[in-house]
Amino acid sequence: MIRRLLSVLHARNLEFLRDRSTLIFTLLLPVLLVIGMGFVFGGPERPLFKVGVLADHIDRQAAPFLRERYVEFIAVPDLREALRKVTHQQIDLLLDLRAPGRYWVNTDSPKGYIVEKLLLAAQPTARRQPVSGAALRYVDWLFPGILGMNMMFSCLFGVGYVVLRYRKSGFLKRLHATPLSAFEFLSAQVLSRLALILIVTTILYVGIGAIIGFHSAGSILLLGLLAILGALSMIALGLTIAARFSSEELVGGLLNVLTWPMMLLSGIWFSLEGSPRWVQWVANIFPLTHILNAARAVMLDGAGVVQIAPHLLFLAATALAFLAFGAWSFRWRID
Amino acid sequence: MAALQASATQRVEFDTQHRSAKRTVSTALLEVRELVKQYPATTAVAGVSFSVPPGICFGLLGPNGAGKTTIIEIMEGILPPTAGEVRYQGAPLGRRFREEAGILFQKTALQDFLTVRQSIALFRGLYARGLDVEEVIRLCALEKLAGRDSRKLSGGQQQRLLLAIALVNDPAVLFLDEPTTGLDPQARRNFWELVQSIRARNKTIILTTHYMEEAELLCDDILIMDRGRIVAQGPPRRLLHEHFAEVLLELPRADFPQAARALALKIIDTSDRVEITTDDLEGTLRTLLAAHVPLSNLRIRPPNLEDLFLELTGTELRP
Numbered sequence: 001m002i003r004r005l006l007s008v009l010h011a012r013n014l015e016f017l018r019d020r021s022t023l024i025f026t027l028l029l030p031v032l033l034v035i036g037m038g039f040v041f042g043g044p045e046r047p048l049f050k051v052g053v054l055a056d057h058i059d060r061q062a063a064p065f066l067r068e069r070y071v072e073f074i075a076v077p078d079l080r081e082a083l084r085k086v087t088h089q090q091i092d093l094l095l096d097l098r099a100p101g102r103y104w105v106n107t108d109s110p111k112g113y114i115v116e117k118l119l120l121a122a123q124p125t126a127r128r129q130p131v132s133g134a135a136l137r138y139v140d141w142l143f144p145g146i147l148g149m150n151m152m153f154s155c156l157f158g159v160g161y162v163v164l165r166y167r168k169s170g171f172l173k174r175l176h177a178t179p180l181s182a183f184e185f186l187s188a189q190v191l192s193r194l195a196l197i198l199i200v201t202t203i204l205y206v207g208i209g210a211i212i213g214f215h216s217a218g219s220i221l222l223l224g225l226l227a228i229l230g231a232l233s234m235i236a237l238g239l240t241i242a243a244r245f246s247s248e249e250l251v252g253g254l255l256n257v258l259t260w261p262m263m264l265l266s267g268i269w270f271s272l273e274g275s276p277r278w279v280q281w282v283a284n285i286f287p288l289t290h291i292l293n294a295a296r297a298v299m300l301d302g303a304g305v306v307q308i309a310p311h312l313l314f315l316a317a318t319a320l321a322f323l324a325f326g327a328w329s330f331r332w333r334i335d
Numbered sequence: 336m337a338a339l340q341a342s343a344t345q346r347v348e349f350d351t352q353h354r355s356a357k358r359t360v361s362t363a364l365l366e367v368r369e370l371v372k373q374y375p376a377t378t379a380v381a382g383v384s385f386s387v388p389p390g391i392c393f394g395l396l397g398p399n400g401a402g403k404t405t406i407i408e409i410m411e412g413i414l415p416p417t418a419g420e421v422r423y424q425g426a427p428l429g430r431r432f433r434e435e436a437g438i439l440f441q442k443t444a445l446q447d448f449l450t451v452r453q454s455i456a457l458f459r460g461l462y463a464r465g466l467d468v469e470e471v472i473r474l475c476a477l478e479k480l481a482g483r484d485s486r487k488l489s490g491g492q493q494q495r496l497l498l499a500i501a502l503v504n505d506p507a508v509l510f511l512d513e514p515t516t517g518l519d520p521q522a523r524r525n526f527w528e529l530v531q532s533i534r535a536r537n538k539t540i541i542l543t544t545h546y547m548e549e550a551e552l553l554c555d556d557i558l559i560m561d562r563g564r565i566v567a568q569g570p571p572r573r574l575l576h577e578h579f580a581e582v583l584l585e586l587p588r589a590d591f592p593q594a595a596r597a598l599a600l601k602i603i604d605t606s607d608r609v610e611i612t613t614d615d616l617e618g619t620l621r622t623l624l625a626a627h628v629p630l631s632n633l634r635i636r637p638p639n640l641e642d643l644f645l646e647l648t649g650t651e652l653r654p
Contacts, residue, residue, distance in 0.1 A: 007460025169444030
């Protein structure tokens with residue numbers, strides 16, 4: 001079984017490496033992404049202070065400090081969530097109106113330092129609760145999203161169309177006349193694409209990371225494991241679509257139907273926190289949501305394997321389920 | 336080598352059986368029972384049974400649409416039959432059959448960007464046992480092409496590569512579905528020589544063709560098909576002998592007057608000729624002369640499988 005699998009895997013890798021135009025495109029796209037990210041996020045950020053207020057809504061008359069200019073006040077009802085934002089410097093200071101005079105400030109934040117001076121000028125009696133943590137920029141938050149999106153396209157479209165092309169040309173029919181099983185064939189396709197995706201994602205991680213000056217808070221090895229399981233799950237998903245159909249239009253349409261909700265709902269561009277429950281429920285069906293949630297937990301909050309274990313299990317289970325379903329519904333020839 | 340000697344022994348045994356014309360179920364390598372293949376619009380195969388003894392070249396003959404490819408693909412285990420079954424060495428087609436069968440489809444695309452050698456190696460990797468890649472390359476005279484991209488081959492070279500792939504597992508049974516269709520005469524002749532050299536290695540070969548010459552040259556036993564049914568079966572010589580008494584007279588249609596159709600002759604019309612079969616050449620010639628049929632363009636020849644097909648089905652074989 002391993003021998004047959006390796007034979008198909010080797011041939012597929014050779015084919016991919018010799019197909020110059022596809023190879024160049026596969027490598028060029030990440031480079032363009034890196035340059036684009038550098039261009040968009042390389043410039044200076046807008047100076048604006050953001051102060052979180054522990055309240056359901058903000059009454060500007062409640063305190064003199066709330067009437068300061070050039071400060072944006074945001075109502076945050078939940079203390080835990082608000083503290084996380086202070087830690088990541090998403091807000092420069094957190095003010096508690098329900099217990100007057102208490103505030104949290106990130107001691108690592110230069111903006112926090114200035115806003116604190118403003119606050120103390122207005123309310124000299126306020127008690128200080130120090131917090132520390134490096135700034136979380138939007139670009140840091142977006143970074144895992146970009147990696148995940150690139151991975152998704154490569155997984156779904158990369159294998160789907162290859163299998164479809166093999167079926168239409170009759171190459172699959174010829175393979176069917178050998179002892180090769182559908183599971184072996186599909187596994188070889190998955191492994192070939194997995195290797196490619198790991199290489200490209202590593203290039204992207206190092207390249208974009210260097211441009212935006214990103215350092216992961218958590219283990220790189222854990223990220224590697226996450227990338228492997230995540231890519232496996234999405235490649236296998238692409239294979240289930242390509243397992244039996246013979247029409248490019250149909251398969252292309254189905255893949256689009258899969259990718260667009262993932263683009264919008266998996267949290268590539270913006271966080272789904274605060275969106276309706278049903279949206280979050282739907283989002284949790286997609287492998288990409290789990291990849292991004294786990295990646296952000298590791299990269300931004302330094303989560304360990306235990307914290308992201310549910311995501312890893314989900315990805316592993318779906319990878320196996322999709323692959324099994326793909327092998328079961330597989331068609332070697334055009335009916 | 337040992338395998339070759341073993342099969343040589345088998346060959347002798349088979350020849351004895353074949354000569355005594357006692358082909359029983361137990362000696363058949365492949366057995367086709369009551370095969371039916373029904374498509375929504377047509378019945379491609381309408382209840383066909385036959386068996387193939389080991390060590391022979393077995394030909395399936397018929398015009399396009401006769402059901403040859405459908406039958407051979409069901410025998411290859413590629414196409415599921417609507418009813419009936421195919422047995423290999425007494426058992427239904429299974430893993431063992433796939434390990435031991437070599438297949439050349441009518442049309443096959445290979446993986447892009449692979450060389451001839453790599454394409455063969457890919458398929459070699461799919462079988463537990465088989466020939467060395469270099470040996471297959473030599474066997475199919477592909478030495479000079481081994482490093483070439485498989486898409487940059489001529490029709491004949493492509494067909495030799497596909498044959499090499501079919502031989503890579505040193506198959507006990509080799510299926511060739513119209514292997515020389517579309518090849519130029521030279522390439523066809525080369526391919527025939529290759530098939531004959533494979534036959535000499537005591538493989539069982541199942542061949543479909545609509546070239547009579549090919550069937551007469553290569554096959555020990557043939558099955559003539561038309562519209563999904565068997566029309567005749569047997570060794571080519573015997574079939575010709577049974578259906579034709581000796582000779583065939585050919586005349587251009589223009590030379591054959593309408594009045595002569597009333598004569599007591601066995602006449603078959605083809606597209607541009609009239610063919611008369613007879614076991615009494617002198618008598619027939621006398622009859623024609625008496626009817627003032629011009630004989631300057633007359634050709635007399637022994638009948639071939641093409642005539643047999645015409646005789647059996649009333650239609651011409653070639654499309």
